[in-house]
Amino acid sequence: MKLLRSTPLFMKGILIAGMLSGCQHESDMVPAPEAASSASDQNARxxxxxxxxxxxxxxxxxxxxxxxxxKEFCANVYSEFIYAPQLITGTKYQYGTPSIETKYTLDASGRCLQTAAAKTYKYEYNASGQLTLCYNKNQPNERREFTYLTDANGWKKSLSVVAFYDAQGAKTKELKFSYGAPGSLIPDKAPLTPDVLPVGxxxxxxxxxSFNTNLVQTxxxxxxxxxxxxxxxxAFLHTYTLDYAGRAKNITVKKVNGTFVSSTDRKYFVPAFKF
Incomplete structure (x- = not known):
């Protein structure tokens, strides 16, 4: 959902899908190198x-x-990821032809410090390991600033504001996130990086x-x-349909006047058991 950059579960067998884990928490492991094509890769699921x-x-x-x-696949465009110690290389393909390569440089805790493609972006974090700044290495005024506030339940901080600035340092956009009042909070059982990262x-x-503990409601x-x-x-209102485990399986977004914006279905892996 474009109007709206995970989860330990994705990184726990992993490293999150989050965006809503390796880089999610300081205690997570750094991704190990991916083996060349193997049986487990060919039958990844x-x-x-x-x-x-x-x-x-x-x-x-x-x-x-x-x-x-x-692999991240959508229509005729997909990206493949290869892992090395403290480095992830993502290659984007269009109609099967490589179009752009993005390198993710990680710190020892698995957090991304830099992404390099057509533009190179640097990332900074607070003491809790939450993203606070993303900026263009060659034009630092082009940046995104992240602000966090204590949750309504009072024990952890969640993303509150993301401010976007252009290369001249002028603010172009600001996103404000609200998770509801005590008693109406919906725990985010499958955190994903919000859609606030640079294109690509x-x-x-x-x-x-990590960005939040509860699902965004406004x-x-x-x-x-x-x-x-x-x-x-x-203002955009978010409503959710949850699965048996409390994870969001549908996210519906409407403007406050009721105008429909989007409906996104999510699916999670459920192993098949043979009896």
């Missing part, structure tokens, strides 16, 4: 941990024998820290003119 996200709307996700994200950076790789998008004046403000 047999190694997927129960509850792992395998479909998010039109995007299908598959995993290697170590339960690390192997995968939100399904759980390498950008998102406000403010847009700004070059002079700093706010040009628009739109």
């Amino acid at each position: 047999t190694a997927v941990a129960a509850g792992t996200l395998v479909k998010d709307g039109a995007t299908d996700l598959s995993y290697n024998g170590q339960n690390l994200l192997r 950076v995968s939100r399904y790789l759980p390498v950008f820290g 998102l406000i998008e403010d847009k700004f003119l070059p002079n700093g004046e706010k040009s628009s403000s739109t």
